[in-house]
Amino acid sequence: MSGVPGHDGWELVVGLEVHCELKTATKLFCGCPNSFGDEPNTNVCPVCLGLPGSLPVLNQRAVELAMAIGTALHCDIRPSTFHRKNYFYPDMPKDYQISQYDEPINADGWLELPDGARVGIVRAHLEEDTGKTTHAGASGRIHGADYSLVDYNRSGVPLVEIVSAPDLRSPAQARSYAAELRAILVATGASDGKMEEGSMRVDANVSVRRAGSSELGTRCEIKNLNSLRSLAHAVEHEAQRQVEVLESGGVVRQETRHWDEDRGATVTLRSKEEAEDYRYFLEPDLVPVVPDDGWRSAVAEALPPMPAARRRKLGALFGDEPVEPGGARSDQVATVVDLGLDELVEAAVAEGVPAALALARTANEAATDADAARRLPLVSYVALLRMEATGELTATQVKTVLADLLRDGGGDPAELARERGFEALSSEAVAAMVADAIAAHPDEWGRYRSGEDKLTGFFTGAVMKASRGQADGKAVAAELARRRAEP
Numbered sequence: 001m002s003g004v005p006g007h008d009g010w011e012l013v014v015g016l017e018v019h020c021e022l023k024t025a026t027k028l029f030c031g032c033p034n035s036f037g038d039e040p041n042t043n044v045c046p047v048c049l050g051l052p053g054s055l056p057v058l059n060q061r062a063v064e065l066a067m068a069i070g071t072a073l074h075c076d077i078r079p080s081t082f083h084r085k086n087y088f089y090p091d092m093p094k095d096y097q098i099s100q101y102d103e104p105i106n107a108d109g110w111l112e113l114p115d116g117a118r119v120g121i122v123r124a125h126l127e128e129d130t131g132k133t134t135h136a137g138a139s140g141r142i143h144g145a146d147y148s149l150v151d152y153n154r155s156g157v158p159l160v161e162i163v164s165a166p167d168l169r170s171p172a173q174a175r176s177y178a179a180e181l182r183a184i185l186v187a188t189g190a191s192d193g194k195m196e197e198g199s200m201r202v203d204a205n206v207s208v209r210r211a212g213s214s215e216l217g218t219r220c221e222i223k224n225l226n227s228l229r230s231l232a233h234a235v236e237h238e239a240q241r242q243v244e245v246l247e248s249g250g251v252v253r254q255e256t257r258h259w260d261e262d263r264g265a266t267v268t269l270r271s272k273e274e275a276e277d278y279r280y281f282l283e284p285d286l287v288p289v290v291p292d293d294g295w296r297s298a299v300a301e302a303l304p305p306m307p308a309a310r311r312r313k314l315g316a317l318f319g320d321e322p323v324e325p326g327g328a329r330s331d332q333v334a335t336v337v338d339l340g341l342d343e344l345v346e347a348a349v350a351e352g353v354p355a356a357l358a359l360a361r362t363a364n365e366a367a368t369d370a371d372a373a374r375r376l377p378l379v380s381y382v383a384l385l386r387m388e389a390t391g392e393l394t395a396t397q398v399k400t401v402l403a404d405l406l407r408d409g410g411g412d413p414a415e416l417a418r419e420r421g422f423e424a425l426s427s428e429a430v431a432a433m434v435a436d437a438i439a440a441h442p443d444e445w446g447r448y449r450s451g452e453d454k455l456t457g458f459f460t461g462a463v464m465k466a467s468r469g470q471a472d473g474k475a476v477a478a479e480l481a482r483r484r485a486e487p
Contacts (some may be wrong), residue, residue, distance in 0.1 A: 004208055005171070005236055007243045011211050013219075014168035014235055015136070017203040018181055019161050020191040021129060022065045028055030028128045028158035029098065035198050040151035048128075048156030050094030055285050062158035063289060065190040066126045067299045069160050070106030072184050072306050073121045079290040080105040080125070082283040090150050090481055091131035099127035099161075101280045105289060111164075111184070112308040113176050114334045115325045120165030132198075144416040154198075160190070166205065166216065171232040171239075178202055178231055183307045183338060195226050202231055206238040208246070217242070218252040222259050234259040238266045271391055310337045314345060317355040329356075333362035339370040345379045353385045361385060365402050372406040384413035396469045397422045422470065427479075430471055432464070434479045437462040449484050456480060 003058045012020035024034050030047035045233040046054040070077050083101040103126035110118045118127075133151040135145035161291040162181065168174045182193040182200055193200050200224040225231045242252050257266040275437055305313070313322035325327050326468045336342055341362050348358035366373040366381070373381075384405065388398040401416050437459050456477060463476045 003170075003211070004239045004243050006240060007069060007247075009211050010208050010239075010243050011213070011240045012169055012171075012235070013166050013207045013209060013216060013468060014170075014174045014180045015166035015205045015219075016164045016168065016174060017161060017205065017221075018164075018178065019129075019159050019201045019203075020069075020185050020193070021199045022062050022158040022190055023062045023192060024059055024065065024158055026059060027060050027127055027156040028059050028126070029156055031158065034157050035153075036199070038153055040149070040153060043153045044155070044200060047096065048093075049152060050074060056098065056283075058286060058289070059158060062126065063165050063291075064295075064299055064487065065158075065188070066072065066105050066124070066289060067158050067264055068123050068188045069162070069185065069190050070109065071122060071296075071303060072188050073106065073109040073162070075106035075109030075121060075124060077291055077296055079288055081288045082126075082286045084283050085127075085277045087277075089130075090131075090148070091133045091152075091155070093152060095132065097128060097130065098283055098286070100125035103288075105291075111177065111180060113173070113180055114308075114311065114330065115176070117173070118165045119177055122163045122165055124160055124162040127159050129154050129157040129159045137263060166207075171236040173191060174204065174235050175228050175232040178228055179338075180307060185257060187304060187306055195228070198226070201226060204231060204235050204238075206235055206242070207252075208239055210243045212254055218254050220252065220254065220266075221256045222254055223269065225259055230259055230261060233264065234266060241266065260476055307337050312341050314359070317345070317349050317359075319355075329359065332359050335363045339367055339373075341366055341370060341373055343378065344373065344376070344381050348382050348385045351382045351386060353382065357389055358385055361388075361398070361402070365399050366406070369406045372409065375409060376405060380413060382411045385461045387417070391472055391475070393417055394470060394472045396464070396473075427475065429467075430475045431462045431470060431479055433474060434459070434483065435468050436466065438483070448480075478483045 004012050021034075026032060027048055030045050031050055032043045032045050035043060047056060067077055079137060080100055081103045082098050084096040085099045085101070086096045088095050089140065104123040106124035107122065109124070111121060112118055131150050134149045134151070136147050136149065137145035140290035168177055173204075185191040185200065186193045191199055195201070204225060205219045206222065209217045209221040211214060219469045220238060220242070222234050225234055238257065245252055253271070255271050256269045260267055271481050273396055311333050311346050314336060318329075323333055336345055336359065343359045344362050344366060345355075348362075349355050362373075366376075382392075384398060384401055387393045388395060393401065397417065397420075400420065401413050401422070404416050405411055405413065441459070441462070442454055447460065459480055460473055460476045463471050464473070
């Protein structure tokens with residue numbers, strides 16, 4: 001859906017700029033530790049503090065991780081240069097940031113969303129992070145603060161800034177893009193993607209235009225969104241704000257805005273800077289980075305499968321029953337991949353468990369404790385699902401035993417089932433219980449036979465209650481259908 005929620009006749013246009021901190025041992029241009037949560041201003045040196053006479057030395061591992069991100073995003077990995085981006089703020093000790101400007105290391109790529117849509121990647125370039133400023137006061141903002149504190153531990157930490165094309169058309173799609181990008185960053189090993197720790201920060205460029213127009217509207221940038229929820233809400237609010245301005249005869253000003261979580265609104269920070277305001281010039285102390293073919297190939301070969309490829313692999317398990325984008329099964333596949341539980345599904349299917357059963361049990365029950373599920377021995381998990389597939393245990397019993405396996409870190413599912421007194425009821429026992437339920441509810445049985453299908457659940461529930469959950473729901477449904485078909 002590309003419209004602005006609550007406003008017909010308008011189209012939303014969104015592009016995202018995502019900053020991700022790289023998982024290197026040291027900073028981008030010096031040997032200071034790249035470590036989150038240490039005492040303020042302890043991981044600093046003359047280089048990252050910008051003291052006179054200090055010289056930067058480029059971190060090779062940071063370049064490799066940037067190349068890994070570019071490869072995963074189908075970018076063209078190019079020779080690149082560093083520039084000085086000049087601006088003056090207390091969290092930037094040199095009064096400039098070393099970044100890549102007109103020659104980024106990665107450009108012209110794309111990202112595939114779970115629904116199959118592609119979003120263009122304009123560039124993914126290297127730069128250093130700034131320090132962190134904390135404003136002491138009720139609002140946490142500089143206006144009205146009693147005083148401010150600066151921590152330079154983060155100054156000089158390697159970043160990759162990933163700039164999307166303005167291809168996103170809804171708050172939900174913007175959220176989906178950020179979630180998919182985070183999954184890719186984690187899969188590459190380049191970043192931990194922890195938005196709550198600032199490892200991944202999102203800026204959203206939002207504009208609106210009349211439906212059918214090809215002209216881009218005036219955009220506003222919402223800075224430093226630190227959760228997927230905040231991203232979606234901020235994009236929706238800003239789009240609605242801009243439409244209301246335009247419909248009232250006003251003009252949208254290009255500016256940088258802040259998302260106020262408490263108010264549920266964006267507020268003005270400053271007028272939007274243009275590139276010339278930063279007075280970029282080539283960094284004189286760093287040479288160009290020119291990755292050769294061998295280095296590019298080595299980085300690419302070291303990458304594991306990305307989320308989109310893993311979703312396709314799970315989808316292929318269904319053979320002639322394709323996983324339709326946006327459907328319930330597609331959501332289950334996305335959940336399994338997001339939580340890193342693919343191997344559980346693949347192992348179960350390889351041992352003859354129906355793909356639909358393996359996927360549903362993994363996406364629903366195993367996903368409730370994904371950390372424990374990832375540690376679960378495959379042999380235990382597969383054995384349990386086979387017991388459900390063959391009718392040895394009911395779905396309810398399997399869910400109970402799986403909870404035991406997750407709690408204990410494994411075990412013999414057959415033994416756990418015996419300890420709980422679980423055993424499959426014979427077909428004769430199921431038939432007898434169905435007969436008892438029919439006899440106890442003749443009116444409902446008459447309506448069921450007349451075509452009131454929803455009463456299947458009523459009779460199944462009655463049998464499950466009588467059997468204390470040991471009856472197989474599929475066997476109960478089959479027996480009901482058999483009796484219904486009798487003359």
